[in-house]
Amino acid sequence: MPAWRRIRSLRVRWLVATLAAMAVALVLAGLFLHSLFQDQVMRQHESALTLQLDQLTARLEFDASGQASIDPATLSDPRWGKPYSGLYWQLDEVGAAPESQGAQRSRSLWDDRLHPEPDSPADGQIHVHQGTGPRGVPLLLVERTVFSAETPARHWRLVVAGDLTEVGDASARFARVLTLSLLALGVLLALAALAQVAVGLAPLRALQRALTDLREGRSQRLQGAFPAEVQPLIDDFNGVLDRNAEVVERARTQAGNLAHALKTPLAVLDQAAAPSVTADPAALAALVHEQVTLARRHIDWHLKRARVAAAQRLPGHRTPLAPVVDGLLRVLARVHDARHLDLGADDMPADWAFAGEEQDLQEMLGNLMDNACLWARTRVHVAAQREGDRLVITVEDDGPGIAPEQRQAVLARGVRLDEATPGSGLGLAIVADLAALYEGSLSLDDAPSGGLRARISLPATR
Incomplete structure (x- = not known):
């Protein structure tokens, strides 16, 4: 092992620190015991001479x-x-x-x-x-x-x-015996320290074997019995592995979804380009433009999902809720100015914030609020409440609403209940997918006014 690796070795540091402390303790103990013994011998010798002095005095x-x-x-x-x-x-x-x-x-x-x-x-x-x-x-x-x-x-x-010669000889004999005894004790303590290091670092060797099994594909997680001090590290590492597996699986799913979504536009374009197909140039151009627009929309949507998936758990993201809601209400009021809708929202505390990026919150709430404006007769209202570490936002309208048996269907991409109403059928699906990426949820139920109430739950900052 190179010298620099030995210096950084936990085993070497532990042994050096233990042996150095042990050597210092044994030397100090030896000096103290020898001094104590020498002092006691001198006191006994003095007592004996004092007794002789008393006898002579008598x-x-x-x-x-x-x-x-x-x-x-x-x-x-x-x-x-x-x-x-x-x-x-x-x-x-x-x-x-x-x-x-x-x-x-x-x-x-x-x-x-x-x-x-x-x-x-x-x-x-x-x-x-x-x-x-x-x-x-x-x-x-x-x-x-x-x-x-x-x-x-x-x-x-x-x-x-x-x-005093006998006193010195006795002190020297005691020093020799004490030195040999402390040396023997030091050897035993050194062996005990080696055993302690071996036993104490055994879980790290088990962890190394578990990592080797993980690297060589024999296991998917760190497995084994570890001490309570090491187990939190194992749990966190397994959490990272689970997160990485989830990201990989999501990436595979996204790639598959994108490939599946692009198959239809590519098949249409391939068919339109076939030599046997006769069509006027204007119709062909319109077809190509329509399919390219559809493909681009799918690509943009999957890129957005990939961006959100990469950023959803990064620390430091904080988007205040009230400014986003107020801004969307002003924009929608201008867009739907001709319909004279009553657009409003409850007062929201300034410290209520979404744990994510602002553009994602704008897209989710913008889709819900725009959908409510499209279907509302006279009124759209936005409310929010804090439930632990979640923000629950509701968007209500007084439109015709959606039948309970159709609510799950409208969350699928491209599904529209009314073809006469403008839109692509992606609005609610986009909201549901973005909320799911932030470990949130979207649900639909009846509003007190008879219309639809969309309820979205999102993570809140602390």
Whole structure:
């Protein structure tokens, strides 16, 4: 796999992020645990030295002059007498000359001495320091200042020191064990992360297989059991597939309809052009013009259907209803001025809008309103109402109306109930087809005035 594809891989990103976070967490946990262990060991070592200091303080003796001393024979711990054993004590008078320090000390110091910090702790208060002892060994020093009640002017500093080498060794051993343990834990967590990535991305592999089946024609939709987080994507994609299948099927139907509609004009023209047919030029020209006009009308109509089908679900289409209705009423009033029809409409809110193109709304309402004007005696009225996400528009006239058994027939293209009335018989069919393309509907019923009421339902903008 190329490097750029590895960088963009969801699996690689997931693993890198998980392993990096895990490594940082383990390192911080290791540092914290090691520090905690080291602090605990030092506290235990300090407690042990403080206990030794208390025991030495209890064995401290003063003479009449206030001179302090400790009898080594009274000490039970054998380390006090073993040279360089790692446990030492020293007794110095506070304020004495430096060369006199270390005159009283444990045999374990041998010919060396302790060098405590030059501070002045309060009486009975314990001070803790770190320093260097015999042979350069690091020591922890615990000291206390004491005095005799009989000679309060003389103060003595009692120091107990313990070797820190064992503490360092214990801390190092713990660090090695902790490092190995965290490394083992890190390996187990890395394996768990790999398993988690494999399990977490398994639905994507199933989706890839479903896409392969779809591409190779083994299925028409994405099929399979997917997690709840992925299922909305699958549903949307299947919706797109259904929409594309619908568009393809509609295109096939439109092509078939257009081919079928053009067969008759072409057959008539072919017959008129036959050598055996004798006709005067004027009749032939009229026939050709009539058939070409019919073919052009069919082509324009199918192109319009194709345009509407392509644009019906595009976002952003919004056509206010009231201006379209008012404009059509003004045009029809001039067209039918000689008949003195009463053309009117209800007041419509300015925010009522059709979710489609303006010219399509004009064509649908124009056909309905013009048809009503052709058949009306005195009055045509337009009303509208909002029903959820639909606009329901009604066009009523007071004409003769249409019998219920004939209403379905007049919605077919080219059907006319009265040949004396001008028109091509395509008006209501055009309205029905355009409404269907916008997932709307057209219905016909009786108007309260006795004429026809056309009711068209169209999608409304939010």
